Amino acid sequence: MTDPLQIAVRFEQVSRHFGDIKAVDEVSLDLLDGEFFTLLGPSGSGKTTCLRMIAGFDRPTSGRILLHGVDVSNLPPYERDVNTVFQDYALFPHMTVGENVAYGLMIKKTPKAERERRVDEMLELVRLSGMAGRKPSQLSGGQRQRVALARALINHPRVLLLDEPLGALDLKLRQQMQLELKAIQQRVGITFIYVTHDQEEALTMSDRLAVFNLGKIEQVGAPADVYENPTSSFVASFVGVTNLVSGETAQAITGSPLTFSVRPEKIRIVPRDTLPTPDEYAVDACVRDVVYLGLYTRYMMSLDLGGELIVIQQNLNTTRSEALSVRDQPARLIWLKNANRYLDEGGEEPV
Amino acid sequence: MPSKSAGSFVEQAPFSLKLAATGVLLFLHIPVLIILLYAFTTDEATYSFPPPGLTTRWFGVAFARQDFWDALWLSLRVAGVATLLALILGSLAAAAVYRSKFFGREAISVLLVLPLALPGIVTGIALRSAISMGDIPFTYWTIVLGHATFCVVVVYNNVLARLRRFGSSLIEASMDLGADGFQTFRHILLPHLSTALLAGGMLAFALSFDEVIVTTFTSGQQMTLPIWIFSQLTRPRDRPVTNVVAIVVILLTFIPILIAHRISSESGSAHL
Amino acid sequence: MSTIDASAGGRRDRSIASRLSTYIYLRPSLLLLLLLGPPLIWMVVVYLGSLATLLVNSFYSLDDFTGLIVRQFTLRSYAELFTPSNLDIVLRTVGMAAAVTLADAILAFPLAYFIARYASPRSKGWLYLAVLLPLWSSYLVRVYAWKLILAKEGILSWTIAHTGLSQALQLLLNLPAIGGPSLSLSPIGMFIVFTYVWLPYMVIPIQAALERVPKSLLEASSDLGARPGETFRHVTLPLAIPGVVAGSIFTFSLTLGDFIVPASLGNSSYFIGQAVLSHQGTSGNLPFAAALTVVPIVIMIIYLMVARRLGAFDAL
Numbered sequence: 001m002t003d004p005l006q007i008a009v010r011f012e013q014v015s016r017h018f019g020d021i022k023a024v025d026e027v028s029l030d031l032l033d034g035e036f037f038t039l040l041g042p043s044g045s046g047k048t049t050c051l052r053m054i055a056g057f058d059r060p061t062s063g064r065i066l067l068h069g070v071d072v073s074n075l076p077p078y079e080r081d082v083n084t085v086f087q088d089y090a091l092f093p094h095m096t097v098g099e100n101v102a103y104g105l106m107i108k109k110t111p112k113a114e115r116e117r118r119v120d121e122m123l124e125l126v127r128l129s130g131m132a133g134r135k136p137s138q139l140s141g142g143q144r145q146r147v148a149l150a151r152a153l154i155n156h157p158r159v160l161l162l163d164e165p166l167g168a169l170d171l172k173l174r175q176q177m178q179l180e181l182k183a184i185q186q187r188v189g190i191t192f193i194y195v196t197h198d199q200e201e202a203l204t205m206s207d208r209l210a211v212f213n214l215g216k217i218e219q220v221g222a223p224a225d226v227y228e229n230p231t232s233s234f235v236a237s238f239v240g241v242t243n244l245v246s247g248e249t250a251q252a253i254t255g256s257p258l259t260f261s262v263r264p265e266k267i268r269i270v271p272r273d274t275l276p277t278p279d280e281y282a283v284d285a286c287v288r289d290v291v292y293l294g295l296y297t298r299y300m301m302s303l304d305l306g307g308e309l310i311v312i313q314q315n316l317n318t319t320r321s322e323a324l325s326v327r328d329q330p331a332r333l334i335w336l337k338n339a340n341r342y343l344d345e346g347g348e349e350p351v
Numbered sequence: 352m353p354s355k356s357a358g359s360f361v362e363q364a365p366f367s368l369k370l371a372a373t374g375v376l377l378f379l380h381i382p383v384l385i386i387l388l389y390a391f392t393t394d395e396a397t398y399s400f401p402p403p404g405l406t407t408r409w410f411g412v413a414f415a416r417q418d419f420w421d422a423l424w425l426s427l428r429v430a431g432v433a434t435l436l437a438l439i440l441g442s443l444a445a446a447a448v449y450r451s452k453f454f455g456r457e458a459i460s461v462l463l464v465l466p467l468a469l470p471g472i473v474t475g476i477a478l479r480s481a482i483s484m485g486d487i488p489f490t491y492w493t494i495v496l497g498h499a500t501f502c503v504v505v506v507y508n509n510v511l512a513r514l515r516r517f518g519s520s521l522i523e524a525s526m527d528l529g530a531d532g533f534q535t536f537r538h539i540l541l542p543h544l545s546t547a548l549l550a551g552g553m554l555a556f557a558l559s560f561d562e563v564i565v566t567t568f569t570s571g572q573q574m575t576l577p578i579w580i581f582s583q584l585t586r587p588r589d590r591p592v593t594n595v596v597a598i599v600v601i602l603l604t605f606i607p608i609l610i611a612h613r614i615s616s617e618s619g620s621a622h623l
Numbered sequence: 624m625s626t627i628d629a630s631a632g633g634r635r636d637r638s639i640a641s642r643l644s645t646y647i648y649l650r651p652s653l654l655l656l657l658l659l660g661p662p663l664i665w666m667v668v669v670y671l672g673s674l675a676t677l678l679v680n681s682f683y684s685l686d687d688f689t690g691l692i693v694r695q696f697t698l699r700s701y702a703e704l705f706t707p708s709n710l711d712i713v714l715r716t717v718g719m720a721a722a723v724t725l726a727d728a729i730l731a732f733p734l735a736y737f738i739a740r741y742a743s744p745r746s747k748g749w750l751y752l753a754v755l756l757p758l759w760s761s762y763l764v765r766v767y768a769w770k771l772i773l774a775k776e777g778i779l780s781w782t783i784a785h786t787g788l789s790q791a792l793q794l795l796l797n798l799p800a801i802g803g804p805s806l807s808l809s810p811i812g813m814f815i816v817f818t819y820v821w822l823p824y825m826v827i828p829i830q831a832a833l834e835r836v837p838k839s840l841l842e843a844s845s846d847l848g849a850r851p852g853e854t855f856r857h858v859t860l861p862l863a864i865p866g867v868v869a870g871s872i873f874t875f876s877l878t879l880g881d882f883i884v885p886a887s888l889g890n891s892s893y894f895i896g897q898a899v900l901s902h903q904g905t906s907g908n909l910p911f912a913a914a915l916t917v918v919p920i921v922i923m924i925i926y927l928m929v930a931r932r933l934g935a936f937d938a939l
Contacts, residue, residue, distance in 0.1 A: 055842075055846060056845075056846075057842050057845075057846075076845065077842070077845040077846050078845045078846070078847075078848045078849055078850055082846075083846055083847065084842075084843070084846045086839045086842070086843055087839075088837065088839050090837065090839035090840050090842065090843035092840060092843075092844075092857075092858060093862070094861045094862055103844070103847050103849075103857075104847035104848050106857075107847060107848045107849045107853060107857075108848060151843075151847070152846075152847075155847065155848065363741075364737055364740070364741040368733055368736065368737055368741070369737065371733035371734070371737075372733050372734045372736075372737035372738075375730050375731070375733060375734040375822070375826075376734065376750075376753060376754075378730070378819065378822070379753070379754065379756075379757050379819075379822060379823065380753070380756065380757065382765060382768035382769060382772060382819065383757065383760050383764075383765065383768060385768055385771055385772055385778065386764065386767070386768045386771065389771055399776040399777070400776065400777050400778040400780075400781045401781070439661070440661060440662040440665055441662070443658050443659070443660075443661055443662050444658075444659065444662035444663075446658045447655055447658035447659035447662075448659075450651075450654070450655070450658070451651060451654075451655045453655060453659075459659075459663075462666050462670075462671075463662075463666065465670065466670060468876070468923075469876070469880075469919075469920060469923060470876055470877065470879050470880020470881070470896075470919050470923070471880055471881075472880035472881075472882065472895070472896050472899055472900075472916065472919070473674075473677075473880060473916055473919065473920055474670075474673075476677060476899055476903060476912060476913065476916050477670075477673035477674045477676065477677040477916075478669075478673045479903065480673065480676050480677050480680045480903075480909055480913060481672060481673035481676040481677070483909070484676050484680075496669060499665075500665070500666070500669055500670050503662065503665075503666070531640065531641040531644035531645065531648075532644035532645075532647060532648055533640050533641075533643075533644050534640075534641075534644075557759070560761075561761040561762055561763065563762070563763050563883060564880070564881070564882070564883065564896075567900070568900075568903075577761065577763045580763050580764070580767065581763060581883065581886075581887075584766075584767060584770065584886075584887050593767070594771075597761075597764040597767055597768075600761045600763070600764050601760040601761055601764055604759060604760060604761045605759045605760055608759040609759065612752075612755075616748075
């Protein structure tokens with residue numbers, strides 16, 4: 001039984017309706033102290049609404065939200081021990097970086113000397129030492145993002161909320177910031193609740209994640225777990241790329257009509273005369289299309305049975321021309337039987 | 352106090368704010384309504400309240416006055432020609448600023464807005480001193496001269512704003528499809544700008560029709576309608592007539608601007 | 624017959640208009656000349672030229688005997704500005720402009736704040752219109768309306784009499800410098816009317832500046848522990864100031880140069896506008912009128928420079 005004091009945030013049957021629209025539909029969730037938790041899902045899935053309800057900018061239509069065991073439904077944002085890093089950073093344009101970061105302390109009437117000391121500390125943590133005198137308009141996107149982080153962390157909140165903070169940054173910078181954020185979280189040790197639609201980001205940074213779809217949570221778990229063992233076709237196709245096989249095709253391959261998911265990287269492309277071992281499935285197919293992507297190559301396979309599978313193979317020894325040359329070639333697909341993940345209720349999984 | 356409804360915390364304005372805002376709004380509108388009331392008073396010489404009685408006969412009296420019609424006609428003529436000049440000059444300037452980068456580009460906008468930005472009296476007396484120095488008589492045309500000068504910027508702003516929305520891509524597409532400059536202007540640019548020209552023109556018309564300060568300096572013996580009203584401001588005998596004329600002026604400035612607003616709100620924002 | 628010559632990449636047989644168009648298109652500076660020429664010439668000759676003659680005139684003087692303008696360079700007209708009565712005029716006008724600006728800022732803010740912050744998107748349009756509406760009805764007529772309201776027997780006196788404030792009103796009117804025989808003939812009356820006519824010019828920039836404050840800033844402030852009042856003080860107000868300054872440019876400038884309101888509601892003490900009008904008109908003293916006009920120009924230039932510093936031009 002989890003010690004209740006270890007639960008940083010608890011959602012109890014929380015719903016948020018906007019008229020007829022159920023933005024959040026009966027969500028129950030426990031977020032633990034000190035973990036990096038990601039709310040993952042497409043736009044409109046309810047993840048941002050949940051975040052805003054934790055912060056206090058939105059209130060549930062029904063259900064309760066507890067912060068460290070305390071029901072916060074009636075608490076305005078300025079009375080919650082929670083701070084937010086906004087998607088557009090929300091830096092105050094008329095204040096310097098130093099004044100922005102010190103804002104929360106200024107409100108709490110912290111003495112000036114201590115304020116300045118802590119601001120310097122924070123700026124060092126986010127690697128912006130010496131920038132205290134600049135204005136936000138003079139900073140780059142990445143720098144502004146770090147100021148927003150410092151401004152939130154300086155108040156030592158027990159929970160930090162991050163609303164898609166890396167969305168505006170370019171790829172390389174984003175990847176770099178992901179690692180930095182993770183490092184900061186581990187150093188500071190508080191709970192980070194992170195919202196994103198980028199599943200790669202979620203997989204990189206999280207201790208645990210929740211996959212949102214249409215206002216509900218479809219699955220909660222550690223990234224590897226969710227990736228390896230999706231419990232629904234939505235999770236399987238949203239987290240990573242996958243093949244979903246159902247109906248007659250599934251029946252023909254596995255002997256059961258149950259829909260299954262098999263990851264593209266788990267499938268090997270071999271010559272037609274290759275024999276599968278008893279642990280493997282074998283399906284004949286033709287290479288319909290090849291997309292060479294440097295690191296790996298994506299093959300669209302047209303099954304003789306009908307239907308398509310995507311296969312991804314790392315270009316260990318394959319050059320581009322070699323990859324492209326297999327177009328329209330006949331081949332065989334082989335993968336381990338236990339790489340299949342069976343989704344949807346009812347029916348028996350094959351032995 | 353957080354509101355009880357499900358939603359964000361600050362939804363309702365505090366009562367004192369609502370009260371203040373309402374008060375200011377009333378302050379803004381009641382005076383004009385008062386004139387409406389006084390146009391119907393039976394009282395001939397004073398502004399007594401409450402009005403001793405109500406009548407519509409002042410409308411008849413006002414419309415029988417020749418000087419009123421002369422003033423009205425002059426105002427319309429001035430506004431019409433000034434607007435036309437402003438439309439041409441303003442559009443040309445907007446096109447120039449939009450198309451090319453040249454030395455002093457920003458200065459053009461400042462130059463055009465100066466007649467409105469500096470107090471009217473400056474424009475007025477500057478024009479007057481120039482006109483008298485050139486020994487030019489003060490006629491209808493000197494009035495038009497002054498009005499056109501400060502009306503240009505109104506058209507300019509509207510046309511420029513309109514051009515900045517998709518202007519270049521439309522022109523490029525048209526030329527790509529084979530139309531030359533004149534054809535592009537006729538088939539693409541003019542329709543695209545029509546609402547901006549109309550809106551700017553209406554605003555310029557209203558601005559000119561209502562103007563009194565610069566007009567005082569640039570007119571000789573002529574009286575535009577605002578000047579006529581101004582001269583009536585201290586004459587007790589004509590008060591009820593003045594009230595009626597006031598209503599006419601309100602309508603004639605109000606309606607063009609309303610039209611301009613409707614046109615622009617369908618396709619962007621109007622710039623005063 | 625029009626053929627598309629693929630090798631030449633172009634078309635044959637173009638009309639005269641077409642060729643003229645190409646001629647101009649290939650010469651951007653010619654196009655610029657054609658476009659910019661007329662308006663530029665107009666503005667430079669008519670407007671800047673007039674301003675120049677004004678300036679030139681201010682360095683002339685009026686011969687007291689002949690009543691003719693002596694066209695010789697002198698600083699006499701400017702020197703005349705510093706007589707006590709003329710200084711009075713300038714100070715009186717500037718004082719009124721400042722008072723009106725302050726009053727308008729105070730009145731405009733609640734309304735602008737309400738529209739920007741609390742009005743629903745639908746009512747925002749209507750409220751904006753409601754603020755603009757007075758500007759659409761002739762300025763002169765609105766001044767005239769106040770003559771009606773402030774008249775001794777008018778609606779305001781009637782209201783005051785009925786609420787028992789007649790004593791207070793009389794006391795107010797007996798004050799030196801700002802009092803007068805009646806509300807409609809006193810600086811107080813002028814103050815009220817000035818405040819009224821320029822008010823929309825103050826509401827609109829303030830409302831625009833407030834609208835530009837992203838909601839996330841207010842949320843961030845609240846998130847960091849600030850109560851609504853503190854958020855207003857630390858975030859909203861500083862960001863609204865440029866709007867106030869922008870609005871003040873209008874109210875100040877318009878009051879500085881106006882002669883309509885003082886003529887309609889004032890007593891014998893002149894404002895700059897009236898002084899200019901009378902000097903160039905009846906006494907024909909154009910040089911002095913010109914010199915006097917330079918005063919509001921200089922004041923406004925300084926004002927605009929300060930306003931630019933305070934960020935007003937971003938708010939316009």
